[in-house]
């Protein structure tokens with residue numbers, strides 16, 4: 001059936017097909033949709049070690065979201081042996097922030113590949129530039145004929161003390177090059193200087209739901225369930 005449709009579309013004049021797809025995509029842009037579906041995005045933000053990854057795993061077990069961790073996508077890019085791998089590795093080990101175009105390209109690809117209409121994106125945007133670029137550039141779809149812009153519904157902010165985050169990171173034990181005291185201190189500084197302004201921006205728009213992330217993990221998850229329901 002689908003093959004038949006594609007074959008029939010090939011017989012139509014290309015400008016007509018193009019016009020039809022562009023019109024459909026424009027409708028989607030107006031309604032924040034992807035491929036005819038409304039796309040719901042929640043950003044999960046908080047300092048390193050605040051429990052974002054732990055709780056996102058809980059969320060996808062109970063809710064119909066796809067979890068995308070920007071940090072995991074970057075680590076996968078390093079492990080894939082990509083040409084940017086060495087540069088990304090150096091930046092992560094120094095606790096700095098990877099250039100927006102790299103992270104956003106990985107997120108866009110994962111969103112399109114995921115084919116879902118609900119995503120929780122963890123650990124992104126990490127600075128104002130990340131946020132502005134993500135909200136202004138777009139998802140290329142519909143055979144790359146048109147680009148679709150997406151923005152978050154709201155932000156879950158994991159509020160946690162620095163001492164607790166540092167303690168957790170030192171005990172994380174996942175063999176990460178950035179879980180050492182020197183990089184942890186740098187990451188906490190980058191969080192305060194670059195990432196908190198993103199949370200303040202969304203707060204000024206009334207889009208932040210704050211979670212007390214210092215509590216034990218099961219209690220944090222109960223609070224999240226309450227907010228997501």
Ligand SMILES: Nc1ncnc2c1ncn2[C@@H]1O[C@H](COP(=O)(O)OP(=O)(O)O)[C@@H](O)[C@H]1O
Nearest residue numbers: 048049050051052053054168171172215216217
């Ligand atoms: N609420 C919590 N209380 C105590 N330890 C936690 C809690 N949430 C997560 N952890 C542990 O802290 C470490 C960091 O958690 P993680 O989910 O990787 O945080 P993030 O993704 O924000 O850096 C992990 O070892 C995790 O098991």
Ligand SMILES: O=c1ccn([C@@H]2O[C@H](COP(=O)(O)OP(=O)(O)O)[C@@H](O)[C@H]2O)c(=O)[nH]1
Nearest residue numbers: 048049070071072092095096097098123124
């Ligand atoms: O949007 C992002 C997300 C992550 N990172 C880099 O990847 C590291 C690890 O990020 P992750 O979210 O995995 O760390 P977490 O906060 O979960 O400990 C960060 O310190 C940054 O160096 C980045 O540059 N941009």
Ligand SMILES: [Mg+2]
Nearest residue numbers: 052053071123
């Ligand atoms: Mg994480």
